[in-house]
Amino acid sequence: MKKLFLSSQVQEYERIYFGKGNSDKELMLQAAKITAEYIEQNFKNKKYICVCGPGNNGGDGYYVGIYLYKAGFDVKIINALEHKTKSHLCFEAFNNARDLNLIHEPLILNNLHKDVLIIDAIFGTSLKGSLDKSIINLIQTMNSYENILSIDIPSGINPDTGVACEAYVNANKTISFVGRKLGLSLNEGKIATGEKYFHNLNLHMEKESRATATSYTFKDVKNLLQKRSSNSHKGNFGSTLVLGGDKNMGGAAIMAAEVALKSGSGLVSLISHEVHLKASLVRNPEIMTIGCDQPEEVVSALVGKNVFVCGPGLSLSSWSEQMIKMLIKHLENNDGSVIFDAGALRYIAKNNISLEAIRSSIILTPHPGEAADLLGLSSQEIQKDRIKAARNLKDKYNATIILKGAGTVIADDKIYVCEEGGPELATGGTGDILAGLIGSFIAQGLSAQNASLLAVAAHGLAGSEFVKLHGEKGLAASELIPLIRKKINHK
Numbered sequence: 001m002k003k004l005f006l007s008s009q010v011q012e013y014e015r016i017y018f019g020k021g022n023s024d025k026e027l028m029l030q031a032a033k034i035t036a037e038y039i040e041q042n043f044k045n046k047k048y049i050c051v052c053g054p055g056n057n058g059g060d061g062y063y064v065g066i067y068l069y070k071a072g073f074d075v076k077i078i079n080a081l082e083h084k085t086k087s088h089l090c091f092e093a094f095n096n097a098r099d100l101n102l103i104h105e106p107l108i109l110n111n112l113h114k115d116v117l118i119i120d121a122i123f124g125t126s127l128k129g130s131l132d133k134s135i136i137n138l139i140q141t142m143n144s145y146e147n148i149l150s151i152d153i154p155s156g157i158n159p160d161t162g163v164a165c166e167a168y169v170n171a172n173k174t175i176s177f178v179g180r181k182l183g184l185s186l187n188e189g190k191i192a193t194g195e196k197y198f199h200n201l202n203l204h205m206e207k208e209s210r211a212t213a214t215s216y217t218f219k220d221v222k223n224l225l226q227k228r229s230s231n232s233h234k235g236n237f238g239s240t241l242v243l244g245g246d247k248n249m250g251g252a253a254i255m256a257a258e259v260a261l262k263s264g265s266g267l268v269s270l271i272s273h274e275v276h277l278k279a280s281l282v283r284n285p286e287i288m289t290i291g292c293d294q295p296e297e298v299v300s301a302l303v304g305k306n307v308f309v310c311g312p313g314l315s316l317s318s319w320s321e322q323m324i325k326m327l328i329k330h331l332e333n334n335d336g337s338v339i340f341d342a343g344a345l346r347y348i349a350k351n352n353i354s355l356e357a358i359r360s361s362i363i364l365t366p367h368p369g370e371a372a373d374l375l376g377l378s379s380q381e382i383q384k385d386r387i388k389a390a391r392n393l394k395d396k397y398n399a400t401i402i403l404k405g406a407g408t409v410i411a412d413d414k415i416y417v418c419e420e421g422g423p424e425l426a427t428g429g430t431g432d433i434l435a436g437l438i439g440s441f442i443a444q445g446l447s448a449q450n451a452s453l454l455a456v457a458a459h460g461l462a463g464s465e466f467v468k469l470h471g472e473k474g475l476a477a478s479e480l481i482p483l484i485r486k487k488i489n490h491k
Contacts, residue, residue, distance in 0.1 A: 002216070003088065009179065028089055029203055031201060033063075037066050038175055043147060043438070046073075048065065052480060053084075053124075056089050056090060058087075066097055081135065117147045119148075119151065122138075124151075145183055152176050154170070161183055161383075163190055191422065212387065215416070218461040218487065222454075225444060240260040240307045243271045243327055244312040244343070245312070248358050251277055253276070255481075266443070268288070285464075308439070310338060311339075320347070339442075361448045362398070362400070367405060400412045400452055407419075430459070459484065463485055
């Protein structure tokens with residue numbers, strides 16, 4: 001697991017470091033040297049174009065260009081935003097590059113072969129406000145090249161939220177320094193960054209400073225589920241009950257129950273509308289399926305269960321709302337764990353349900369639209385600060401929050417950001433799979449936090465495995481299930 005910081009936290013750490021008499025120029029030269037060496041190792045036999053802005057990130061770019069030029073490479077440097085006042089370090093670096101005749105007009109990008117590495121050093125973490133038309137055009141031209149390395153963060157990406165400006169650099173690789181920036185793991189930042197490389201420049205911010213969030217991958221959490229003993233029986237691995245599947249919406253609940261079964265829950269039950277009974281039994285006869293015409297029929301089926309997944313395939317119909325209402329009433333008088341997803345979240349938002357009377361531990365799994373409804377905001381406001389939104393949901397509902405999306409955020413006692421998965425998961429049913437998976441892991445003995453961490457990571461990694469096999473388009477949610485099973489068995 002790795003600590004993630006806001007840009008202001010990194011700047012404050014650097015301010016303290018320089019206040020102790022350390023040289024800001026020496027740190028810049030060190031970063032430039034490491035970047036140049038990284039480029040030599042990873043982009044061999046290339047011509048190099050450094051695109052430099054007026055801030056210290058631009059200074060990094062100028063010195064990178066100088067290092068590469070002195071190493072014998074073909075280097076050209078573009079002075080982007082030449083009308084802007086340069087920082088003192090950037091100005092000094094610019095003069096050194098100019099003395100070596102390395103400065104060229106942006107128009108050179110229109111007259112080059114594509115076998116060129118573009119080095120993006122326009123903004124870094126200093127970006128504020130909207131972009132000039134000239135910079136939008138410049139970034140669009142840069143993105144026409146196949147190979148781009150961004151220094152610190154792709155230009156046009158907010159370093160704290162990962163939200164993109166009108167245009168942003170789409171990098172293959174990003175090298176960053178001192179402290180890992182939160183925005184590299186969220187929203188468009190997660191995608192635009194490409195492969196990430198980090199160097200602390202022999203500073204130790206990750207050890208000395210409190211992080212805003214923690215990033216993690218499947219490798220960090222894969223051992224949370226313990227190896228089973230030889231004398232295990234089904235009772236050792238819990239029981240998961242999925243409640244969902246209104247008329248014409250049975251697939252979501254059936255998939256949630258299926259993944260619970262195939263990820264290790266000892267027993268799995270499904271309470272759904274009676275019209276889906278046959279479909280469930282045909283697909284998974286191992287799942288104890290109860291078909292309910294009248295919501296009252298569900299009451300006895302809840303007794304003795306302690307892990308509930310509520311919401312897949314539920315709507316705002318009277319039948320769905322009565323099912324959710326009955327489960328909430330049950331949970332007010334019984335201990336256990338509940339995952340509220342999809343239709344259940346819409347019901348909670350619509351009726352302003354507080355959930356404070358529930359004795360069970362609670363997990364909410366909203367996508368940005370559902371999170372917006374729960375908080376009375378717009379989806380855009382949620383995406384502008386996903387960390388804040390997750391924290392606010394946690395405080396409002398006293399629950400573990402899984403805010404789905406690019407850089408899924410888990411809010412519990414700490415804030416976690418999952419690095420796994422990508423846009424291939426943006427298809428119907430993947431959220432139902434995730435909800436069932438969380439329920440299964442809780443049934444097997446994991447805490448709400450650990451179940452959430454492992455489920456989100458396994459789910460995201462399964463998406464990435466699908467991409468390797470088939471590409472990012474055309475994922476059917478149920479195709480994740482065998483991939484998840486393989487990953488949690490560490491194969």
